[in-house]
Every structure is written in structure tokens, then in C-alpha cells.
Amino acid sequence: MEKKGLLLVVSGFSGAGKGTLMKELLDHYDNYALSVSATTRAPREGELYGREYFFLKREEFLRLIEEDALYEYAEYAGNYYGTPRQYVDEKLAEGLDVILEIEVQGAEKIKKQFPDTVLIFVTPPSADELKRRLVGRGTETAEKIDKRLKRAVEEAKYMPFYDYILVNDDLAESTVRLHDIISSEHAVSARNRDFILQITDELKIVTNEKGE
């Protein structure tokens, strides 16, 4: 019914499985575009410009801020992160549902600018499970895990401001549920004003067609 795509924000605890979930969603459905953030942090091994991030020099990032070319940005651990407007706008206009995978503060900024944005928070079923997953990676020091869990305590405060809570227990199931949530949002009444007005007009015309 609706032509323009939806703007979606997906956030969640580090270790909740957001990244894998996004990959699955994009692999299985063709109505999504994942926004690529810009950052001043250095690329890690295996990361590609334009895939994980647009890796920019500090002065390039500051120019984007100056030109108002970012929907939101924040400084985090000494580096800038932000959402370039152009890609998002283009994909929305193409009718794709655009997903921003961003932090809780960024999510808040986006929602304030665009109250129609759908905010989805991805979480494991329990804190124990979150810890298990972080430890299970086997790549992180105890100190780093502790830092992520402490950050999770802070992030949890934002959960009530999200529209949906997606408990990521089983990856395949969660992918379908995420897709269902987004599809259902397209059916929300407030997003279908044009259809409502149209069928209302049509009904009046059809009712006045006598003798058919």
C-alpha cells in the first residue's frame, strides 16, 4: 500500500547477535538496505571501506558535520561515528526499508528527528546467556567482557524507549520475527492514510452509482 520505505533502527547489547541477524535478514529478503556508518576509527583486519564503515579522516568527518550531511553522530572511545544522510534518503525513496544498526544514543537522536522511525532492541533471553556468548567468543579478555557487560547495564536503560524487544534465542526464528515486525509496521493505520482516504472516496462514489 505504501511506496516509501520505512526507517528502522536496530540496537542491542554487544553479544546479542545483531550483526549476524542483519546478515541473515539481508540474505533472505530483498526489501532491505542496511545503512553504512561513517567513522574516524581505523579499519580492523578484514574490514572494507563502504562495507563495514566509510572510514574517514577526522577532517573529512568534521566536514560532513559542517555540511549537515549526517543524520546523527557521536564520539565514542575517541572516535566519531555517524549516519550519512544520502544513502538513507536514496534507499527510502527507492521504497526499501532502511536499517540503521546504531547505538542507543544515536537511536534516540533519530527518533526525535523522525518520530515514525521504528526502533527495535535485540537482546539475548537472559544476562547469563549474554555473558556466555561473550565468553564463548574466546577472543576477548575478562576485562573487555566486563566492560561490555557494564555498557549493557547502561544500554538496558534505553530499552523502554524502543518500540519492540526482539529476544534473539534462535537465529533463524529471530530473522523471521524481525521481518514480521517490519512487515506488520507497514500495515499500521497511521502509515496508510492515503489508502484510507482513497477507499473512503471510492465508497462514496460507488454508493452513489445508482442502477448498476
Add this chain to the structure above:
Amino acid sequence: MEKKGLLLVVSGFSGAGKGTLMKELLDHYDNYALSVSATTRAPREGELYGREYFFLKREEFLRLIEEDALYEYAEYAGNYYGTPRQYVDEKLAEGLDVILEIEVQGAEKIKKQFPDTVLIFVTPPSADELKRRLVGRGTETAEKIDKRLKRAVEEAKYMPFYDYILVNDDLAESTVRLHDIISSEHAVSARNRDFILQITDELKIVTNEKGE
């Protein structure tokens, strides 16, 4: 995550295919209960007490009103129609999602009493299609069809107050979409306060467990 069932209202134009849609939904999924209304109108051929309606005498219906045993009721074409509380409450407590298939005015009354209720409006894709379906039944006089279309004009005014607009084009597809809408509503943040509070507490505990 949530134990108690959801209260749902499904309304729509006569000819939108609500009845068939409800039947399909109940046939395919086992988490639903369809509320049976009480009425003072006489049963039509093939209708069964407790299946289509609880067919009551006028004085029985008035007693239900007096005992405050109805969630809502209305008089329509000289007969009373209402939603008995008991069945709805029992099924919700069992964790089932309870569907009230009721008229727009009844929907409004339910939403006022229970703002958490999810209202879904079922519509054909166009007024022409609605007319085609009504004519296609082959059982109704031109006068009756005209009356239904005029009523549809009135009902359309309520569409903006519904949470979702379900365009019933293909029955099988619409059944799945209806189920998806309801499933997604279970993930709505405000319906998961207990989970949010619980994982927030858990995270604090896990973060304070040192030396693990």
C-alpha cells in the same frame, strides 16, 4: 515472554471476508480464541447456539447488562448484540489471544476500556472489489447491497482509529499477515516491561560477579 494473552478486535466492511479470515486463522494456529457474542436476534438456518452467537431472550440479555457481565453491547436493527466478559477473561488468563469480531462502535468502547487492545480493520483493496464481492454472493438484493455499501461509508470513518489496516486480497496471505501482526504485537516494548526489568536486574548482578 508474555504469559497473558492479547485482546484483539477485528472489524471490517461487510464483504471484506472477516468471517473466512477468522476461520482460517483458528484452523492454522492454536494460540487464538474467538469470542462468541450474545444477541437477541433469532438464529438463522444453520446457526448454532454458542458457535455463531449465544442466542438469548431479551430479558436474558437485559439481565447480563444489569449484572455488568458484558464488555460492550449495542442495539442494532432492533436487536441487542454484546460481548460476554467471562469467556474473554478465561481465555486471556489461559494465555490465548482473544479475538472479538465486532462492529466499529463496539471496537471503540473496548479500546476506551482497555487501551492495550489491538484494533485491526479488514478491508478489500478497493470499493469496486467490495461491491464485486457483495454482488458476487448472488444472495442479496440490490437494495441490501446498497445498504451495506452505505454502511461501509460510515464504517470507513473509523478506520483511522484502528491500529492496523489489513488489506484482504488473498485469503491465505492475509491469514499469515494477520498472524504476523498479532505475533509482532507481543514483542511491543510496552508489553514486555517485566522482561526489561528482569534482564536489567540480571545484568547488574552478572556485572558484579567478579572473578568468574
